[in-house]
Each structure stands twice: as structure tokens, then as C-alpha cells.
Amino acid sequence: MNSLHRYFGLLSIVALVTAAQADDPLPAWNDGPSKQAIVAFVSRVTTEGSPDFVPVAERIATFDNDGTLWSEQPMYFQLLFALDRVKALAPQHPEWQDTEPFASLLKGDVKAALAGGERALVEILMATHAGMTTGEFEQIVKDWITTARHPVTKRPYTKMVYQPMLELLAYLRANGFKTFIVSGGGIEFMRPWAEQVYGIPPEQVVGSSIKTKLEVRDGQPVLVRLPELNFIDDKEGKPVGIHQHIGRRPVMAFGNSDGDLQMLQWTAAGSGARFCLYVHHDDADREWAYDRDSHIGKLDKGLDEARARGWTVISMRRDWKTIFPEE
Amino acid sequence: MNSLHRYFGLLSIVALVTAAQADDPLPAWNDGPSKQAIVAFVSRVTTEGSPDFVPVAERIATFDNDGTLWSEQPMYFQLLFALDRVKALAPQHPEWQDTEPFASLLKGDVKAALAGGERALVEILMATHAGMTTGEFEQIVKDWITTARHPVTKRPYTKMVYQPMLELLAYLRANGFKTFIVSGGGIEFMRPWAEQVYGIPPEQVVGSSIKTKLEVRDGQPVLVRLPELNFIDDKEGKPVGIHQHIGRRPVMAFGNSDGDLQMLQWTAAGSGARFCLYVHHDDADREWAYDRDSHIGKLDKGLDEARARGWTVISMRRDWKTIFPEE
Numbered sequence: 001m002n003s004l005h006r007y008f009g010l011l012s013i014v015a016l017v018t019a020a021q022a023d024d025p026l027p028a029w030n031d032g033p034s035k036q037a038i039v040a041f042v043s044r045v046t047t048e049g050s051p052d053f054v055p056v057a058e059r060i061a062t063f064d065n066d067g068t069l070w071s072e073q074p075m076y077f078q079l080l081f082a083l084d085r086v087k088a089l090a091p092q093h094p095e096w097q098d099t100e101p102f103a104s105l106l107k108g109d110v111k112a113a114l115a116g117g118e119r120a121l122v123e124i125l126m127a128t129h130a131g132m133t134t135g136e137f138e139q140i141v142k143d144w145i146t147t148a149r150h151p152v153t154k155r156p157y158t159k160m161v162y163q164p165m166l167e168l169l170a171y172l173r174a175n176g177f178k179t180f181i182v183s184g185g186g187i188e189f190m191r192p193w194a195e196q197v198y199g200i201p202p203e204q205v206v207g208s209s210i211k212t213k214l215e216v217r218d219g220q221p222v223l224v225r226l227p228e229l230n231f232i233d234d235k236e237g238k239p240v241g242i243h244q245h246i247g248r249r250p251v252m253a254f255g256n257s258d259g260d261l262q263m264l265q266w267t268a269a270g271s272g273a274r275f276c277l278y279v280h281h282d283d284a285d286r287e288w289a290y291d292r293d294s295h296i297g298k299l300d301k302g303l304d305e306a307r308a309r310g311w312t313v314i315s316m317r318r319d320w321k322t323i324f325p326e327e
Numbered sequence: 328m329n330s331l332h333r334y335f336g337l338l339s340i341v342a343l344v345t346a347a348q349a350d351d352p353l354p355a356w357n358d359g360p361s362k363q364a365i366v367a368f369v370s371r372v373t374t375e376g377s378p379d380f381v382p383v384a385e386r387i388a389t390f391d392n393d394g395t396l397w398s399e400q401p402m403y404f405q406l407l408f409a410l411d412r413v414k415a416l417a418p419q420h421p422e423w424q425d426t427e428p429f430a431s432l433l434k435g436d437v438k439a440a441l442a443g444g445e446r447a448l449v450e451i452l453m454a455t456h457a458g459m460t461t462g463e464f465e466q467i468v469k470d471w472i473t474t475a476r477h478p479v480t481k482r483p484y485t486k487m488v489y490q491p492m493l494e495l496l497a498y499l500r501a502n503g504f505k506t507f508i509v510s511g512g513g514i515e516f517m518r519p520w521a522e523q524v525y526g527i528p529p530e531q532v533v534g535s536s537i538k539t540k541l542e543v544r545d546g547q548p549v550l551v552r553l554p555e556l557n558f559i560d561d562k563e564g565k566p567v568g569i570h571q572h573i574g575r576r577p578v579m580a581f582g583n584s585d586g587d588l589q590m591l592q593w594t595a596a597g598s599g600a601r602f603c604l605y606v607h608h609d610d611a612d613r614e615w616a617y618d619r620d621s622h623i624g625k626l627d628k629g630l631d632e633a634r635a636r637g638w639t640v641i642s643m644r645r646d647w648k649t650i651f652p653e654e
Contacts (some may be wrong), residue, residue, distance in 0.1 A: 097617075134570055203387075205574065223566060223567065248528075
């Protein structure tokens, strides 16, 4: 029995070392109130017998994407994708050379192209996102995401996701949470890479969409993407999208802008323990710094409400040890 | 060591007995080609190294609800719910006494009420399904499903689900499949009980829907159900709903009517191994018998296509040992 004792003694030491290494599931987060608030909340809702215990089936966590899981400057990455697509498609559209907003875009003047406001944006969107089958669009996005580089950092876009949030997603899943994206971005723009990059499968991606239509081509059914908006998953749309798609109220919600405020309010209004968090972009050195006056990812009303209600507001500068994963 | 051997020997016997009991995961299915086809397919796609192996993340199985997971005669159960709601709401609507289709309904003449066709149906639907918050509607459905009884069998509706299909759902989940409902029925009519009855959580229910709108009432955000159709998840709508909601093509699909044909075609058109199955209602003694001429759950084109393409068509009469679970 002595040797068994020694054997189990050894095992215990191994277990302790492993536990110490695994002890910090969020190594890219600096110790501080934000990290503590996350860990304390997860502990409260996952400890059986705790008054705030939440059964596994109800552990839903929703994440905004742009500015919450990856960067969104100097403009939403999906718009950069659309601009790349305009260039790629230009040879098939000689008429774009003197039609706005395409003419300005092709001359490299994004500002002039977008001066046409929402109408210009929708035109660019439909010209680049509609007219093909869903399978074709998926391949276009996959090709782009594996080759394109961010105009400022020159990194692949999949390396402009936030390392601390990757850890947070994995940590929540390890604690029985189902993690969902709930984004104003296009659902079909995120799905082709969200599983590999975030570990979030297509059925857990909620986003804006255009309509599709079933057709038979060469004897095979295909879904054709139509130049018609179906759903805008932003602001008041986020609770609608969450309800339509998930059918359960989130227990935790994560955002970074006023466009996420309704999602956080909807989450907070549930009975029982709820957790709301804003990512505050205040790190001009390592990422970007913007909030109340930004036209992308504006955080103004949301910041006031978060402070008034005691939601967690994380400072990228203070709370995150690293921003991006290693390339 | 002798005692250890004996101990493990005993354990092996226990394991063998348990395995024998668990050996048949589908005890309500008679042995025959249908059951064999299901088990053989699941084995092919879940055996590592098999040329047809499907990774767990891609194991999506979609089930129609009405006529596939539970009965649909003498009319869709959701319509029976709506009729019960008309009666319950009538005191608040004195004008219904002489407005069609409500007047006929309240006199018990369903046939006359539905003579108004789709317009009458939509009026009944909107009067009973819209105008309240999503939370209120969920409670109304829960109250109804726990108290209402089927007009013919007098069983609770949750005991008019098919025992063989409950076993099939559990069997597929045990083999790594995510099981989804993809129904023409209302998504919010199914979600309140689908988890308890079928083991299918709300986020895996796809169905028809009306629009909702975020409002603030008494300082709290609520989603109000509007009398406006959002999406019809039937026929050509099923592949659209599957793509929108799941974002992955099913590996297995189960239906019972021509309304499911496009879902089965969409599934069959995927690359790699796919499995399509029709439930054929041919058991007038234990359930109902209907197919080509039925105005509910008509199975005509689908039956021809299933036979031409070698899809599995199960006979309720021959293939199912029992139909309904014990009360």
C-alpha cells in the first residue's frame, strides 16, 4: 500500500502543477476589478446550490462582433471587404467607371463614395453581397478572409480579433455557456470563419441579412442571395434577433457601442443574475481610442447607462495585457 | 490479484447485461429495412475512418413537426390552440358574435369559419397570436399545452407525439447529432414545450413567425408581437429557414408531407452522405391513414420522389411497434 500512496502522492503533485497552470483561464487579462467581476459572476451562476445558479441549458452568452470581438477601425471590416469586392468585380462592370458611388471607390476616394450616405452604402452592399448563391458567397468570403490584410496594421483580419475575448469565449464555454455572436454585421459574412476563429458554429451566429430565394439550377436546389434587406440586427433589432434566433434571454451580454445598448438592456431585464459588459476603446497605442464622438462604434448613452447601472466597463488599456493574438 | 480478477469479471457481466439492454436504442421500432437503414446510416457517418464520416460539428438533423414528431389530425394542433383561444378571448370581443370567421367558430362551426380560406385563417391567427408580449404569449401556450386535450383521443397533446421519433431524436443526439425542428408551425408556439417534450432547446427550433417590436413598458424592455407575418417556414421556405437559422446543410432530414419535400431535396443535394426519410401515415387503426388526397399533410409528389430516389419511407403500421408514449 506504501507504493500506492507514493503513486497517488505523485499524481497529486502533477495535478497541483496542472491546476496552477490552468488556474488562470484568462491570462491576457490583467488582474483587477473587471476580470474579478467576470470570474465572480461565472462562479455565482455555475455553483450548484448558489441562489444565482443557472442550469446549463439556460447559460446563453451573446457577443457583439465589430469592436467587441475584433477591431472596427478605420471602418467596419465588412465594408473593407465590400470595397475589395468592388475592385475585383470592376472589370465585369465597365459602367461603374462613371457611376457613383463606384467611380469614386475605384479612384480610391472612399470618403467621396460614402458621401452618398445610406443609399450609397446599400448600393455597394447589394452590388457585392447579392446576386450569387449562398455557396458562392461563402467561398468569396473564405477566399478574402484568408488573403486580405488590414490597411493599417497589415495583419490578417483573423489576427485582429482580441486575444482576451478569445480566452473569455473559451472560459465561458468551459463553464457550460453557449456563446453566440449577435452583430449588426452580415450573418453570412461572419459564418464562414467564426467557427475556426472564435469557436462559434454557424448556428450560433446572429446578424443582419438579405433575403434569399430557393431556385433550381442544373437540377440542383440553390439559395440565391437577393438585393433586398431581410433584417437589420442592430440597436432595437438586437433583442428581436436574439428572440427570433435563440428564443432565450442571454445571461451575459458583451458589447462596445450604443448599437449594443438594447441588447444589454434586454439582458439586464431578465429575472435572476445577469451580467452586462462594455469594451471601452481607450488604447490609442495598441489599438484605437474612441467613444462619445466616434461615427464608428460610438459609445455615449451606453457608457452613461453602464456607469449608472454598475455594468462592467473594461478599459482595453488597463484591463488587457495583450490585445491581439500572436501572428 | 485473484480477487481483483473476480471483481472485474463481475463488472464485465454487469456491463454486458447493461449493453444488452441498451443494445436497441430504438425499441419502439420493429426490425425491418427502415430501422436498419437508419442505424446503418448513423453508423457510416459516425465511424472514424469511414469514407462517409461526418465530424460532430456538422451532424445536423432536421425534423418537421406536424405529422412527423406529433399528429396533425383532424387539423394542425396549433389551429386547435387558436380555436380554444378564440373561445377564451370572446368575452373581450363582443363584436366577434357577428363577425366572420369568429361568429361561426363561436357557434362551433369550424368548417364554415375556415370557408373564408387563407384570409380567415390569418385573421384567426393574428387575433390569437398577436397583440401581447413574447413573455405573455409563452405563458398562454404553456397553460394551454398542460391543460388542453385532443378532441378525438382525449389525450394531452404532449402525449400525441410519436414514441419512435422520441427514441430516434435521443439516438441521434447520443451519436453527436444536433437535432432541430424545422416546421411550418409557429416558432413561438413550439418553443415553450419542445425542450421538455422532445429535448430540443429553443435555439434549435425553426418555424414560421410574425414580426416583433421592442417597446419599453413600465421602464422594462418588452417584445410585442405584431399582427404581421415575418416568415413562412414551409415548402420553399424550409431551405431558406434552415440556411438563415442553422447556416449548415442537414445531414439527415425527416418529414411527412409535400411541404417537407424542398427540405429533403436541399438535404439530399449536399455533398457526402445524406439521409432523407418520410413518415407515411398508413395506420388508420392506431393513428390516421392519409397521403395523396389529404388536405392536411398531403404526401403525393414527395412520395413519388422518395420512391424514385430511394429515400426511406416508413410505414407507421409496419415499422412502429408503438405509436404514442404511455400516458
